Every structure is written in structure tokens, then in C-alpha cells.
Amino acid sequence: xxxxxxxxxxxxxxxxxxxxxxxxQKAPDAATLAKGEYLARAGNCIxxxxxxxxxxxAGGLPMKTPFGTLYTSNITPDPSTGIGTWTSxxxxxxxxxxxxxxxxxxxxxxxxxSYTKVTREDSDAIYAYLRTVPPVKRINTPHDLRFPFNNRxxxxxxxxxxxxxxxxKPDSTKSAEWNRGAYxxxxxxxxxxxxxxxxxxxxxxxxxxxxxxxIPMQNWYAPSLTSNKEAGLGDWSLEEIVDYxxxxxxxxxxxxxxxxxxxxxxLQYLTDDDARAMAVYxxxxxxxxxxxxxxxxxxxxxxxxxxxxxxxxxDRECASCHGAAGLGMPPHYPPLAGNQSIQMVSAVNAxxxxxxxxxxxxxxxxxxxxGMPPFAHRLSDDEVxxxxxxxxxxxxxRGAPVSARQANELRAATLN
Amino acid sequence: MxxxVLACASCHGAEGEGTSxxxxxxxxxxxAGYLYNxxxxxxxxxxxxxxxxxxxxxxxxxxxxxxxxxxxxxRPPFPAPNIPTDSKExxxxxxTLVKEGDARxxxxxxxxxxxxxxxxxxxxxxxxxxxxxxxxxxxxxGWRYGTRTxxxxxxxxxxxxxxxxxxxxxxxxxxxxRPAPNDPSFAPRGSLPMPLECGSQPR
Numbered sequence: 137x138x139x140x141x142x143x144x145x146x147x148x149x150x151x152x153x154x155x156x157x158x159x160x161q162k163a164p165d166a167a168t169l170a171k172g173e174y175l176a177r178a179g180n181c182i183x184x185x186x187x188x189x190x191x192x193x194a195g196g197l198p199m200k201t202p203f204g205t206l207y208t209s210n211i212t213p214d215p216s217t218g219i220g221t222w223t224s225x226x227x228x229x230x231x232x233x234x235x236x237x238x239x240x241x242x243x244x245x246x247x248x249x250s251y252t253k254v255t256r257e258d259s260d261a262i263y264a265y266l267r268t269v270p271p272v273k274r275i276n277t278p279h280d281l282r283f284p285f286n287n288r289x290x291x292x293x294x295x296x297x298x299x300x301x302x303x304x305k306p307d308s309t310k311s312a313e314w315n316r317g318a319y320x321x322x323x324x325x326x327x328x329x330x331x332x333x334x335x336x337x338x339x340x341x342x343x344x345x346x347x348x349x350x351i352p353m354q355n356w357y358a359p360s361l362t363s364n365k366e367a368g369l370g371d372w373s374l375e376e377i378v379d380y381x382x383x384x385x386x387x388x389x390x391x392x393x394x395x396x397x398x399x400x401x402x403l404q405y406l407t408d409d410d411a412r413a414m415a416v417y418x419x420x421x422x423x424x425x426x427x428x429x430x431x432x433x434x435x436x437x438x439x440x441x442x443x444x445x446x447x448x449x450x451d452r453e454c455a456s457c458h459g460a461a462g463l464g465m466p467p468h469y470p471p472l473a474g475n476q477s478i479q480m481v482s483a484v485n486a487x488x489x490x491x492x493x494x495x496x497x498x499x500x501x502x503x504x505x506x507g508m509p510p511f512a513h514r515l516s517d518d519e520v521x522x523x524x525x526x527x528x529x530x531x532x533x534r535g536a537p538v539s540a541r542q543a544n545e546l547r548a549a550t551l552n
Numbered sequence: 553m554x555x556x557v558l559a560c561a562s563c564h565g566a567e568g569e570g571t572s573x574x575x576x577x578x579x580x581x582x583x584a585g586y587l588y589n590x591x592x593x594x595x596x597x598x599x600x601x602x603x604x605x606x607x608x609x610x611x612x613x614x615x616x617x618x619x620x621x622x623x624x625x626x627r628p629p630f631p632a633p634n635i636p637t638d639s640k641e642x643x644x645x646x647x648t649l650v651k652e653g654d655a656r657x658x659x660x661x662x663x664x665x666x667x668x669x670x671x672x673x674x675x676x677x678x679x680x681x682x683x684x685x686x687x688x689x690x691x692x693x694g695w696r697y698g699t700r701t702x703x704x705x706x707x708x709x710x711x712x713x714x715x716x717x718x719x720x721x722x723x724x725x726x727x728x729x730r731p732a733p734n735d736p737s738f739a740p741r742g743s744l745p746m747p748l749e750c751g752s753q754p755r
Contacts, residue, residue, distance in 0.1 A: 497610035504618065510563070513563070
């Protein structure tokens with residue numbers, strides 16, 4: 137080989153190495169960082185990775201599970217206690233495969249089953265953003281799991297059953313907007329973590345995706361997104377869904393319980409286009425399952441008694457806001473007549489709203505929400521059962537009656 | 553604003569005057585800075601009471617400030633004072649602690665910070681009248697056991713730590729037996745020489 141050519145190859149190779157090294161060190165541009173921050177919001181990293189009154193992203197939030205308590209990790213760029221020494225490859229491996237840089241298995245409370253759908257480009261943007269947040273020195277709190285769940289190798293079994301690795305694949309028969317919505321809902325939004333039933337093994341089955349379930353430990357019911365009898369959005373307008381996701385209130389109902397947290401920390405920050413894309417996808421999930429017509433209720437003697445006890449309580453305590461006919465004054469006083477959330481098979485949420493009351497989250501679109509008072513201290517178990525039964529069975533609503541025992545059990549539900 | 557905060561009414565009354573439940577305090581006419589500090593402390597978990605922690609969890613600072621301003625500006629009538637069931641000695645001990653403190657145990661007088669008329673001081677020291685004995689003793693207990701905390705230095709935690717069980721009972725009995733003040737407003741900022749440093753009330 138002539139010397140000049142050899143030198144040329146060497147020079148080119150050296151230049152390539154230099155360029156790639158520079159690319160490694162090149163600071164990400166402002167657009168990438170802004171995108172990373174936006175996507176971190178869409179993924180709601182902050183909700184779990186920040187403890188109450190703790191430093192942002194420094195972890196330490198206890199997450200109670202049926203298997204024991206997990207403590208979330210420090211994801212600030214502190215080199216010794218955070219993820220400051222991680223490369224973007226290692227970060228992607230965590231998001232995509234649920235593995236630590238040393239190959240260790242991550243507990244699936246971290247929703248890598250959803251985040252696996254996130255593209256490499258989006259993962260890199262989140263990584264770049266997290267490198268710019270203030271580093272916090274906080275050593276991760278060890279998990280407190282009961283035997284045998286403290287054995288990490290059990291995660292292998294869980295993964296075999298419930299984890300399917302793979303970036304989101306667009307469906308070419310659907311619109312770009314639908315695909316964007318699906319990508320956000322199934323991926324960063326990790327909606328399935330609550331809206332798919334959790335089985336005894338702590339997993340959620342793909343065949344039951346978005347069919348709803350009781351959230352373990354929290355005692356709130358995450359309704360089905362596929363059935364119009366629950367939170368299926370098939371007969372909501374796109375505008376109503378967007379309002380619900382971004383403002384926390386809509387003409388059809390307000391967010392409450394754990395969903396209030398999601399809107400407060402995450403969904404309110406979505407662009408209008410992304411919120412609309414999610415709405416398009418969510419609405420399509422419930423297409424084809426049109427709401428069933430109410431069956432003429434055949435009240436038993438007990439039901440009629442509950443309803444007759446419930447009406448005067450409703451008229452006294454509820455009607456001034458929700459109206460004598462349950463029509464409410466949307467968006468601030470939600471309608472109860474025809475409200476899916478009240479008629480679901482699970483009466484947990486309706487009973488808890490009466491016991492605990494609640495404020496929708498204060499969002500940019502609804503900064504001063506109207507609150508519902510708690511009634512736990514004013515109404516007896518019998519009265520709660522009566523008024524919830526009345527609401528669930530009046531004005532064409534077709535929910536089942538509830539018992540005083542159900543009301544009593546939920547008095548002990550964790551509030552906060 | 554009254555309609556937005558109806559959620560507060562079932563425990564605190566529509567005008568923040570309190571209700572028949574002895575553990576739910578009057579809110580009306582307390583300095584807005586005090587009310588705001590409590591709303592933030594409940595929201596962030598520094599003051600523990602799950603029903604309040606739950607209700608406020610996802611409300612922004614600006615809205616909590618408006619709620620505080622709303623209740624601070626209200627002046628509903630005070631409830632009839634509690635007819636004391638405690639002995640004259642206990643009430644006298646309470647009066648001494650409230651007006652003079654106890655030099656031996658280092659307890660400052662309540663009135664040194666809460667004002668001679670016990671109406672509180674702007675911006676963040678609450679009035680002590682119109683509250684029930686059960687509420688007052690529960691709060692002093694909360695400070696001692698750490699379920700109620702305030703910005704450091706947490707002066708009330710220090711004071712509560714200096715009080716004996718009997719002192720708490722006496723203070724609560726005396727305060728709850730006081731009639732409504734003639735002038736229900738609070739003292740202006742900086743008008744009282746505070747004997748202790750308090751994180752929520754810069755001197």
C-alpha cells in the first residue's frame with residue numbers, strides 16, 4: 137500500500153475517532169433538553185422518584201405493595217448515589233429491559249413493561265435532561281420486602297410471564313395521531329399499570345389490557361378503559377377527554393383519587409396535540425362496546441328501603457351542588473346521572489368519594505378547583521350505603537346497591 | 553370563593569366558624585399567613601392529619617393563598633365559651649401560664665406572642681380564642697409527639713416540650729373558657745416582642 141494512502145486512512149480513522157469522541161462529549165442542545173423534560177413529565181418520573189418534601193428526583197418515596205415496601209431510587213446525576221455515572225446505553229437498558237448497568241433485575245414497580253415501548257431517541261432525550269437536574273447526594277433506601285419476595289431472582293419468573301420487550305410498533309392502518317396516542321398511553325404514560333387488573337403474582341395480563349382493576353394497597357378502583365360501562369370513552373367527545381386529561385375537570389366528570397396525581401404531575405403539561413392524540417387512541421379502545429341499556433331494576437325489599445332512606449339524605453346533603461335530578465353543574469359540580477364512574481360494578485370509588493370528598497387537582501387549565509366535602513364524620517355506615525345506593529340506582533343509573541358493611545370497610549382505606 | 557371551599561364547610565363551618573365537633577378548629581379571622589402555613593404543611597405532610605393531607609395534596613400554592621385570605625377576612629360570631637368543668641385551681645394555673653408563663657420551667661406566656669387579647673399577630677401567629685379544650689390539648693400533644701411541626705426553629709415544639717400534662721390541661725381549660733374578644737382582630741406585625749425565635753414568624 138502506498139504510504140500516502142496508508143496515511144490518508146490513518147488520518148481519516150483518527151478524524152472519525154475524534155468526531156465520535158466529540159459527539160459523546162457534545163452537550164445536548166436546548167431543544168433536546170426541553171424535549172427530555174417534556175417526556176419525563178409524560179412519563180411522570182417525578183411522582184415516584186421524589187419523596188414528600190424530598191429533593192426532586194432524589195427518590196426515597198415508600199411504595200407499599202402486597203409484597204412489602206419498595207423505596208424509589210435517586211435518579212439525579214449525583215455520581216455516587218444517583219445515576220451520574222450511567223451512559224445513555226445503560227439508561228436505555230433500564231428503560232427498555234428493566235436491568236441495572238450491572239445486569240441486575242429491576243423490580244417491576246418501575247414500569248419498564250410500559251417504558252420498553254419508548255424509542256431510543258426519546259430515551260436519550262430523557263437521559264440528557266436528567267443529567268442537567270441538580271445532583272443530590274442521597275443513598276438509596278434498601279427495600280423492605282417479605283420472604284420470599286426479597287429474592288430478586290423471582291423477578292425472572294415474573295418477567296417470563298408478564299414482560300414483553302420491544303419498542304412501540306406503529307399500526308400502519310391507523311392515523312399518525314392515533315399512533316402517537318397509543319405510543320404515549322402504552323409507553324411513557326404507563327396507564328396500564330393501574331388500568332389493567334393486577335393478579336396475585338403482581339403481574340398484569342396483556343389479554344386484559346386496560347380492562348380495569350382495584351389498585352392494590354390504595355383501595356381505589358382503576359376503571360376499565362375498554363368498557364363504556366366503566367371509564368370507556370367511546371361516547372365522550374374528544375374535547376371532553378382532552379379537558380379531563382389536561383384540566384382535571386370536564387362536562388362528563390372530574391378526576392379524583394390516584395388519577396388526580398397523574399393529571400397534577402403529568403398530563404396537565406402535555407401539548408394540546410399530544411393530549412388530543414391520547415384522546416383519539418383512548419376513545420378508539422372503547423369503540424364497538426356500546427353502552428348497554430339499563431335493565432329495568434327489580435329492587436329487593438332491602439334496596440327499596442335503602443333508596444327510600446337515601447333520597448332525603450341526597451336532598452339534604454348533595455342536591456344543592458349536584459342537583460335534584462343529578463345533573464350537576466359541569467364542569468365544577470359533576471353530573472351524577474349517567475356518570476359511568478358511579479355505576480361501575482365496583483362501588484369502591486363512589487363510596488370513597490362520599491366518605492372522603494376531594495378536590496380535583498389544581499391545574500393550569502383549572503387552577504382553583506371546587507372541592508367536595510368529606511362526609512365520613514357526618515353520615516353513619518347505613519346512611520352512606522343508603523345515599524350511594526340512591527345515587528347508583530336513580531335517574532336511569534344502573535349500578536347495584538351497596539351495603540353498610542362495604543361502606544364501613546372503606547372507612548379504613550388509606551387516605552394519603 | 554365560598555363556593556369553591558364548600559369542601560371545608562362540613563368540618564369548619566361555612567364561614568370558618570367551627571362546628572360542633574370539638575376537634576375541628578375555627579379558621580375565621582386567623583392571620584392569613586398562619587392559615588397559609590398550615591395549608592402548605594398539610595399538603596406537604598409536615599403537619600399530619602390524613603383527611604386534610606388527602607384533600608390538599610394536589611392544590612397549588614396560589615390557590616392555597618387565596619383560601620387563606622378568604623378565611624382570614626371572615627368575622628362570624630364566636631361560639632359561647634365553654635362552661636368550665638375543671639376546678640378553680642386548674643383554671644387559675646391555666647390563667648397564670650397564659651398571662652405570665654412559668655419562669656421555673658422556662659415556659660413563656662402565651663400572650664407574649666399571641667397578644668394580650670390572645671387574638672394572634674400578623675403574619676403567622678394564630679388567635680387562641682374560640683377553640684375547644686380538646687383541640688388545644690390535641691395540638692400541644694401533636695407538637696410534643698411530632699405529628700405537628702412548623703418551619704425551624706419550631707418554637708411551639710419547644711414550648712410544648714416544656715409543658716407537663718397538667719399544664720396542657722390547665723391551658724386548654726382556661727383558653728376555652730374565655731369569652732369572645734371585643735375586638736376580634738390580630739395584632740399588627742412586629743408589635744409584640746417575641747421571647748422565642750420562630751421559623752414561621754420572622755422577627
